Amino acid sequence: MNTDYNGKNKFKSSNVIRSFQYAIQGITHTLMKERNMQIHVSISVIVVFVSFILKLSAIEWLFILFAIGGVFALELVNTAIERIVDLVTKEYHPLAKQAKDIAAGAAFIYSILSVIVGIIIFLPKIL
Numbered sequence: 506m507n508t509d510y511n512g513k514n515k516f517k518s519s520n521v522i523r524s525f526q527y528a529i530q531g532i533t534h535t536l537m538k539e540r541n542m543q544i545h546v547s548i549s550v551i552v553v554f555v556s557f558i559l560k561l562s563a564i565e566w567l568f569i570l571f572a573i574g575g576v577f578a579l580e581l582v583n584t585a586i587e588r589i590v591d592l593v594t595k596e597y598h599p600l601a602k603q604a605k606d607i608a609a610g611a612a613f614i615y616s617i618l619s620v621i622v623g624i625i626i627f628l629p630k631i632l
């Protein structure tokens with residue numbers, strides 16, 4: 506294990522800027538490799554564009570931004586869990602399936618919630 510007696514990782518960054526760079530690397534990797542993330546980004550661009558056109562209120566913008574940010578964040582966590590599972594085993598294992606499916610379930614629930622938020626905000630304006 507790459508940890509000392511304090512549980513610190515020997516790869517741990519001591520530099521805040523470098524930590525941000527690693528986070529951006531993680532986001533970029535997910536954007537390049539995960540189809541779901543690419544779909545989220547495409548939909549988010551359209552949603553933000555429509556939000557500007559429809560001149561949302563500040564509260565409506567907050568809901569939209571939390572919906573978009575939450576979906577991105579959960580997709581990143583979901584991808585991280587997929588990577589860890591694949592690191593641990595390439596063989597079929599029921600716990601590997603549970604871990605991946607539960608993480609996917611979390612992302613799915615937030616996506617559904619975001620769609621509902623979108624319907625509540627946009628539908629009355631469009632009708």
Ligand SMILES: Nc1ncnc2c1ncn2[C@@H]1O[C@H](COP(=O)(O)OP(=O)(O)OP(=O)(O)O)[C@@H](O)[C@H]1O
Nearest residue numbers: 541587594595596597598599601602603605606609
């Ligand atoms: N090692 C494994 N053991 C058992 N089941 C697995 C294992 N790896 C993946 N699975 C299952 O196979 C299915 C497909 O998994 P996969 O890793 O391709 O992710 P996914 O659900 O297609 O997500 P994404 O499209 O985001 O990559 C899921 O139900 C997952 O739980």
